Structure formats: C-alpha cells, structure tokens
Amino acid sequence: MARVTQQDIAKVMGVSVMTVSNAFNRPDQLSPDLRTRVLERAAKMGYTGPDAIARQLRSGRTNTFAVAFEEKLSYAFSDPFSVAWLAAFSEVMEKHRASIMLLSVPAGDHEALAAVQDAAVDGIAGLCGNQPAMIRARERGMPTVYCTLATREDAEGTGDYVVIDDHAAGLEMAGHLRRLGHERVFLLVETPYRGQPRMVEYRPEDFRALVDAHAGYLFSDDLRLAGLVEGLHGLEVTIVPVGTNSRAAGNAAGTLVLDRTDRPSAVVAVSDVMALGFMDACAQRGLEPGLDVSVAGFDGLPEAADAGLTTIRQPVRDKGRLAAELLLDPSLPDRRIILPHELIVRRSTRPVG
Amino acid sequence: MARVTQQDIAKVMGVSVMTVSNAFNRPDQLSPDLRTRVLERAAKMGYTGPDAIARQLRSGRTNTFAVAFEEKLSYAFSDPFSVAWLAAFSEVMEKHRASIMLLSVPAGDHEALAAVQDAAVDGIAGLCGNQPAMIRARERGMPTVYCTLATREDAEGTGDYVVIDDHAAGLEMAGHLRRLGHERVFLLVETPYRGQPRMVEYRPEDFRALVDAHAGYLFSDDLRLAGLVEGLHGLEVTIVPVGTNSRAAGNAAGTLVLDRTDRPSAVVAVSDVMALGFMDACAQRGLEPGLDVSVAGFDGLPEAADAGLTTIRQPVRDKGRLAAELLLDPSLPDRRIILPHELIVRRSTRPVG
DNA sequence: ATGGTGTTCTTTATCGTTACAGAGAACAAG
DNA sequence: CTTGTTCTCTGTAACGATAAAGAACACCAT
Incomplete structure (x- = not known):
C-alpha cells in the first residue's frame, strides 16, 4: 500500500x-x-x-530557517542569553509563518557538520560568526546572519550580521575599572572548543598567540577580549580560559582566582553567566563582590540586575528580531547592523581600597 | 547566474x-x-x-523531526517543563544525528496549522495529544508521539504516546488531601485555548459540562483533573480556570482565592508552575503555604523541591527521551508507554487545623 | 580461445509536484 | 459569420538528485 x-x-x-x-x-x-x-x-x-518535499523542490523554497548552536541543544535551552535571543527570533519567524530548525554543531564534531549540508532551509542564523556551522553555511552559499563578531575577519566575510561593537564595549569596561583604580585584573573567557586549555593563567600576549595559532577557532569573544586587554594595557592582566560559557564554569574559576594569597582586585568575565557563577563562588567563601573583589560581566541579563552585577548591556532581543528579519527579507538594504550597547555600573564594582 | x-x-x-x-x-x-x-x-x-531537498525527495526521508507546541515558542522556552522535555528529546535526536524543527500552532490559529502540512519531517512529537497540530499530523498519516493524554479519547486514537497515568495521579493527590482532613478545595486548571472563560469559579459538574461542550479542546489536563475531582468527591470542590499555564497565571489566581473571607483550606494546581505562582501570591500576602493554606502541584520540577511544594513527580526527561526514540525507530514494539509517577509530600501540604 | 570476475562508467526511470504554454469550447461583440 | 475573449482543462517539461541495471573493457584462470 x-x-x-x-x-x-x-x-x-x-x-x-x-x-x-x-x-x-x-x-x-x-x-x-x-x-x-x-x-x-x-x-x-x-x-x-x-507533499511538502516535492513542493519544496519545485519552488526552491522551504520557508524554514535554521538556527545553529555550537553546543548541545540542552545548553541552548538553559543559557539565558540564548533563550532570550531565540525567543525574539522565533517571535518574528512565527509572525511570518516560517518554521525554525535547530541545528547543533558542537565544535570539533565533524560529523555533525553534515547537518548543515543536509538542512533543507532558506537561511541560517547563529549566535557566533566563526562557528564551523556558519562557515560551512556560507560556503554553501546559504544566506546567513550571525549575532556576534568573534574576530575581525568575520566582519570582512560574506555573511550578514547584527552585532554590537564588542571591541568598544571591552574598552569601556576596561576604562571603568581603570577609573576605579584597579591594577590587577583577571579576565575569565570561554573556550567552548574541545581539547583547549582550561583553567590555566595566561599573560595576554601568550593567550593572543594561542588564539592566533587556532585561527580564531579557539573561542567566540575575541573582539570583546581584545578591547578589554587593550583598555587595560599597562596593568597586570591575567587571562583564564574557563571552558564552556556557564554559571558552573564561572563558579569553578573561583577556585583558581579566589583561593590564593595574591587575589586580583577585579575580575571581568566576558559573559554575565560566568560572572554570576563567579559571584556564587564569592558568596560560598563569604566574600562580597565590590568590597572584597570587584566583578563585572557582559550581556546585561535580568539576573545581573538582581545580583547587582556591573555589566555591558546589549540588546539581545533586537539581535534576535533583526536576525530573523534579515533572513526573511533578503531585500532589506542594511544587512550589517551594529547596535548600541551600554555600560551599567552596579555595586559589584567599586573603587580599590 | x-x-x-x-x-x-x-x-x-x-x-x-x-x-x-x-x-x-x-x-x-x-x-x-x-x-x-x-x-x-x-x-x-x-x-x-x-541539494538537500532533491535528495530528500528521492529518498523520501528528511531525517528531521518536528516538535509541535500549542503556544508561542517563547512560551516553550520559558516553561520549565517544556524546556526539560525538549532538552531530553533533543539529546536523543542529536545522538542520532537527526534535526529538530519547531512548530508553533497556537490554538485557534487556523493558518498556523498549515505549517504541519508544509513541514518536511519524518515525524512529529508534542506535549499534548489533543492539540490541533497533532490531530492534523495524524490525519496526514505522519508518525506521531505525544506525552500527555488529555482525554480518554486520545488513548484510543492512532498515535503513539509516552505518558503517565494522570487519572491515577489525580486520585492519589486527592487521597493525600483527604487524609489531611481538607474539606474545602480549590483546583486551578489551565485553559490554554483562546476565548475560554478565565478566573471564574465552577462546580465540578458545571466545568465538566463546559469541557464536554468544547469536545475536549478546552484544556489539556482533563484526565488529571478528572482524577482529582473523582478523588475529592463528597468534599466542597471549586474549579478555577486560570488561562495559560504559567507562574503569572497562578499568581493571579491568588487574588481570586486568597482575598476572600471563606478561603479554601487547600489549593491544587494541575501544574507546578501554577502552584509556584500561587505560592508567590501567598508570600505577597504574608501567608504561609501549609499553615495558612495547603498548596500542591503536579510535575515535580526542581523549583518545586526548593519551594517545599507537595507535588506529583513525573519523569519528564524519560518522556522526552522515549518520545524521540519512538520517532527514530518505528520498529520498536512498545509504542504506548505509561511511565510511573510519584506523590512527593513536602511542607506545603499539612493537616487541617 | 573461453568464460568468469571485477572495475568503471552510463542509461533509464523515478521521487511528487507545479510552471508554462497551449487547446478546445462557449460566448459576446462587431 | 467572423473575430476575439474568457473559461476549463491538458500535456510537457522541469526541480536536482539517486537506485538499479546495463555496457564496455581489462584481467585472470582454465
């Protein structure tokens, strides 16, 4: 039958x-x-x-758009930034009656990359521009939109994007700490890609060399970090790659950073979740952020406001919304959008002394 | 070109x-x-x-599976139960290198139903069996798996499922309250479907008539409620449809239930999120759950444990995992699975008096 | 020579649908 | 009685790929 x-x-x-x-x-x-x-x-x-497939073959369009994550999907559903972005993205897609396909392409998982090749979609969006899935999608000639410029090279690539000026944001955060008189700063960065060093201290120049050696595939917040390092030039800066971007990783970093005699006066994480995890570590040790050690993050999550965390707020929902709109309407003229960000000073960062 | x-x-x-x-x-x-x-x-x-589409037409398979939600996707990403289910579901899909398509088919949105027709997928899963998307998918002859039997009719339909015995769970919860001596109980139920009554008090028999009049399309926890009502027979029972299943809705129900002279001695919500929202309402009024009014929920979320909420725990992750496995392997013999549940008594329910 | 066995490439048919260009009939206008 | 127009419906040719079977040739053992 x-x-x-x-x-x-x-x-x-x-x-x-x-x-x-x-x-x-x-x-x-x-x-x-x-x-x-x-x-x-x-x-x-x-x-x-x-039949949907036959119709798609005939028309050449699927009315479906993919979202690529460089982690397992369960991570995407648990990370507040991802969720907020995805919610905004999907709202626009729903309004236009378009469907969403979720692709998980963990770094280093070469086999998972085939999913990008096999995805019957009209375009693909991703949080980070230099993740393998996005690179492959661009090679395939598929319309792409990404929401973080990981490296300067991304900006010169072929994809569309909706980003903030992460380099400038890093500079601003650095300026803030400098004004507060901090001279010894630890930077917590994520290195989601497998097999990479974790929880080791690096001088900025060594870390730079490490990143360059991996051709930008090492982590996803290069520009943000570059701004921080540049803005903190002359001070004593130490970089700690903590692995996956998560509250747990930030917490774990507390072990390395807090349980020592020569504690830094300030710690900046390149994301709020890591900073919040680090604050958890402070709390576990009876230390008060802002008094015992200044802490700052990036993103501007609601959770950061509750915790009194100094951060750089970025318009997550606008990123998601505009990414969807760019995919849906290829005729929109402005396809490389830089949104504003904002330094929000809270009680977690205070003057040294 | x-x-x-x-x-x-x-x-x-x-x-x-x-x-x-x-x-x-x-x-x-x-x-x-x-x-x-x-x-x-x-x-x-x-x-x-x-080309992915051409290949799919030839092979007749897409290696993609849809998940249907009867709310906007932003809801799916914010509801703890949905997220946990989705995470488990996607873990299995990822392992099998299958992709996930998200479909949002809000009740009453007839146009959105077309998405089910146009979805190029090998199967579709949904939390609730009687949602329009799932019904349409079955009509289309597409493999389906759902994770809640809303009505008894669902069980006799053509779809596969992974559920708990919600009727028995309702009975158990009722028995628990009865043993504690409660004689006046309010039940908070969700009525996600548009244009339905909200925040009005019903006698069980009136509500039953209302549900029957809507041919089961009124809400999604019919069996669970039926068990409760049956188990509480003889006591004074009032049903309050609160609208969407959410913390906010549960909180709002507090206005109706708590700000009155003849408060019930116990309140049962058909989901933990609603119960937690109701507990928020208690806290806002300086009332202590368990002392001033007993509160109970369903699902067994981690948040419920933190809040000391009595609940019926159901294996969310197993539901998601097994749903994915049933879709991926049509040759699995056991395609209508009833998982165990468990009454967990915490401090939010205590003896009357 | 003969036949069997691979290797390498081609031919044909098909997946299920829709765009496009007609064809024939009916009907109105001149 | 033409000519044009409208209304219905039909045939053909894709859309881009792959499965299955076949053909051409070389190679080896009998």
Whole structure:
C-alpha cells in the first residue's frame, strides 16, 4: 500500500494531474464543481494533501530557517542569553509563518557538520560568526546572519550580521575599572572548543598567540577580549580560559582566582553567566563582590540586575528580531547592523581600597 | 547566474550525472582519479554539494523531526517543563544525528496549522495529544508521539504516546488531601485555548459540562483533573480556570482565592508552575503555604523541591527521551508507554487545623 | 580461445509536484 | 459569420538528485 499521489487521483478520475494540483492550490483554475469532486475523491482515497518535499523542490523554497548552536541543544535551552535571543527570533519567524530548525554543531564534531549540508532551509542564523556551522553555511552559499563578531575577519566575510561593537564595549569596561583604580585584573573567557586549555593563567600576549595559532577557532569573544586587554594595557592582566560559557564554569574559576594569597582586585568575565557563577563562588567563601573583589560581566541579563552585577548591556532581543528579519527579507538594504550597547555600573564594582 | 547542479558539472566534464553524484556519495563506484577531478571541478564551478531537498525527495526521508507546541515558542522556552522535555528529546535526536524543527500552532490559529502540512519531517512529537497540530499530523498519516493524554479519547486514537497515568495521579493527590482532613478545595486548571472563560469559579459538574461542550479542546489536563475531582468527591470542590499555564497565571489566581473571607483550606494546581505562582501570591500576602493554606502541584520540577511544594513527580526527561526514540525507530514494539509517577509530600501540604 | 570476475562508467526511470504554454469550447461583440 | 475573449482543462517539461541495471573493457584462470 504505497502512498497516494496526485497522479493516482488523476488516473482514477480521468483528469490531468495538473487539475488535481490546481484543485488544491489554485481554485480559480478549474470549475468549482470539478474542484469539489476532486477534493472529495482525494479524501476518499486517503490523499493527505500535496507533499511538502516535492513542493519544496519545485519552488526552491522551504520557508524554514535554521538556527545553529555550537553546543548541545540542552545548553541552548538553559543559557539565558540564548533563550532570550531565540525567543525574539522565533517571535518574528512565527509572525511570518516560517518554521525554525535547530541545528547543533558542537565544535570539533565533524560529523555533525553534515547537518548543515543536509538542512533543507532558506537561511541560517547563529549566535557566533566563526562557528564551523556558519562557515560551512556560507560556503554553501546559504544566506546567513550571525549575532556576534568573534574576530575581525568575520566582519570582512560574506555573511550578514547584527552585532554590537564588542571591541568598544571591552574598552569601556576596561576604562571603568581603570577609573576605579584597579591594577590587577583577571579576565575569565570561554573556550567552548574541545581539547583547549582550561583553567590555566595566561599573560595576554601568550593567550593572543594561542588564539592566533587556532585561527580564531579557539573561542567566540575575541573582539570583546581584545578591547578589554587593550583598555587595560599597562596593568597586570591575567587571562583564564574557563571552558564552556556557564554559571558552573564561572563558579569553578573561583577556585583558581579566589583561593590564593595574591587575589586580583577585579575580575571581568566576558559573559554575565560566568560572572554570576563567579559571584556564587564569592558568596560560598563569604566574600562580597565590590568590597572584597570587584566583578563585572557582559550581556546585561535580568539576573545581573538582581545580583547587582556591573555589566555591558546589549540588546539581545533586537539581535534576535533583526536576525530573523534579515533572513526573511533578503531585500532589506542594511544587512550589517551594529547596535548600541551600554555600560551599567552596579555595586559589584567599586573603587580599590 | 543560476545555481550550479550536478548536471552542469557532468556536461562540462563530459561524464554522466551519475558519476558526479557518485563522486559525492559513493566513492567506491568510480576511480579515485576521476573522483578527485570531479570534486575539484565541482569546487571550481562553485558547486556546494548535493541539494538537500532533491535528495530528500528521492529518498523520501528528511531525517528531521518536528516538535509541535500549542503556544508561542517563547512560551516553550520559558516553561520549565517544556524546556526539560525538549532538552531530553533533543539529546536523543542529536545522538542520532537527526534535526529538530519547531512548530508553533497556537490554538485557534487556523493558518498556523498549515505549517504541519508544509513541514518536511519524518515525524512529529508534542506535549499534548489533543492539540490541533497533532490531530492534523495524524490525519496526514505522519508518525506521531505525544506525552500527555488529555482525554480518554486520545488513548484510543492512532498515535503513539509516552505518558503517565494522570487519572491515577489525580486520585492519589486527592487521597493525600483527604487524609489531611481538607474539606474545602480549590483546583486551578489551565485553559490554554483562546476565548475560554478565565478566573471564574465552577462546580465540578458545571466545568465538566463546559469541557464536554468544547469536545475536549478546552484544556489539556482533563484526565488529571478528572482524577482529582473523582478523588475529592463528597468534599466542597471549586474549579478555577486560570488561562495559560504559567507562574503569572497562578499568581493571579491568588487574588481570586486568597482575598476572600471563606478561603479554601487547600489549593491544587494541575501544574507546578501554577502552584509556584500561587505560592508567590501567598508570600505577597504574608501567608504561609501549609499553615495558612495547603498548596500542591503536579510535575515535580526542581523549583518545586526548593519551594517545599507537595507535588506529583513525573519523569519528564524519560518522556522526552522515549518520545524521540519512538520517532527514530518505528520498529520498536512498545509504542504506548505509561511511565510511573510519584506523590512527593513536602511542607506545603499539612493537616487541617 | 573461453568464460568468469571485477572495475568503471552510463542509461533509464523515478521521487511528487507545479510552471508554462497551449487547446478546445462557449460566448459576446462587431 | 467572423473575430476575439474568457473559461476549463491538458500535456510537457522541469526541480536536482539517486537506485538499479546495463555496457564496455581489462584481467585472470582454465
């Protein structure tokens, strides 16, 4: 019992396949009478409507857009930034009656990259521009939009983007700490890519060399970090790659940074979740952020406001919304958007002393 | 400049299309030499690899599975139960290298139903069996799995499922309250479907009539509620439909239930999020759950444990995992799975008096 | 020579649908 | 009685790929 197709119906009814097709898609192309007869017969034969795939092949469009994550999807659902972005993105997609496909392409998982090749979508969005999935998508000639410029090279690539000026944001945060008189600063960065060093202290120049050696594939906040390092030039700066961007990783970093005699006076994480995790570590040790050690993050999550965390707020929802709009409307002229950000000073950062 | 196809490459190189196809998919079918030449030429011509849609049409499989939500997707990402389920579901899908498509088909949104028709997927899963998207998918003859039996009719339908015995769970919860001596109980139920009554008090029999009048499309926890009502028979029971399943809705219910002279001694919400929202309302009024009013929920979220909420724990992750496995492997024999649940008594429910 | 066995490439048919260009009939206008 | 127009419906040719079977040739053992 094979599947019923328009052809079968046409044969049985003695009409052309085109008539059956028109009965479903273009009612004005045939008489109302014949149309109802075709539809009735189709229902009786168990025909379930035009096949989606065949239609897509014909039209060349799927009305589906992919979102690529460089972590497991369970991470995407648990990270507040991802969720907020995804919610805004999906709201626009829903409004336009487009569907969303989720792709998980963990770094280093070469096999998972095939999913990008096999995805029947009209375009793809991702949080980070230099993740393998996005690179592959661009190679495939697929419309892409990404929401973080990881490296300067990304900006010169072929993809569209909706970003903030992460380098400038890093500079601002550095300036803030400098004004507060901090001279010894630790920077917590994520290095989501597998097999990379974690929880080791680096001088900025060594870390730079490490990143360059990995051709930008080492982590996703290069510009942000570059701004920080540049802005903190002359001070004693130490970089700690903590692994995955998560509250747990930030907390773990507390072990390395707090349980020592020569504690830094300030710690900046390149994301709020890491900073919040680090604050958890402070709390566990009875230390008060801002007094015992200044702490700052990036992103501007609601959770950061509750915790009194100094941060750089970025318009997450606008990123998601605009990314969706760029994908949906290829004729929009402005396809490389830089949104404003804002330094928000809270009680977690205070003057040294 | 149209897209490059295998045909173009074949023509230029003077080989058959099949050879080009084999170069990409079946290396053993042609000489290594010719293969490299084909691949090189393909790259030079800007060919980006076999087209996903065409391949899908040929093979009849997409390796993609849909998840249908009866709310906006932003809800799905914010509801703890949804997220936990989705995380487990996606973990299995990722492991099998399958992709996930998210479909949002809000109740009453007839146009959004077309998404089910147009989805190029091998199967579809949903939390609730009687949501329009799932019904349509079954009509289309698509493999379906759902994770809540909303009504008894669902159980007799054609779809596969992974559920708990919600009726028994309701009975158990009722028994628990009865043993504690409660005689006046309010039940908070969700009614996600649009245009339905909210925040009005119903006698059980009136509410039953209302549900029946809507042919089961009124809300999604019918069996659970039926168990509660049955188990509380003889006591004074009031049903309050609160609208969408959310913390905010549960909180709002507090206004109706708490700000009155004849407060009930116990309140049961058909989900933990609603119960937690109701506990928020208690806290705002300086009332202590368990002392001033007993509160209970369903689902067994981690948040419920933190809040000391009595609840029925159900294996969310197993539901998600098994749903994915049923979709991925149509040959699994056991396709209608009833998982165990467990009453967990905490400090939010205590004896009357 | 003969036949069997690979290797390598080609031919043909098909997946299910829709765009496009007609064809024939009916009908109105000149 | 033409000519044009509208209404219905049909046939053909894609969309881009792959499965299956076949053909051409070389190679080896009988």
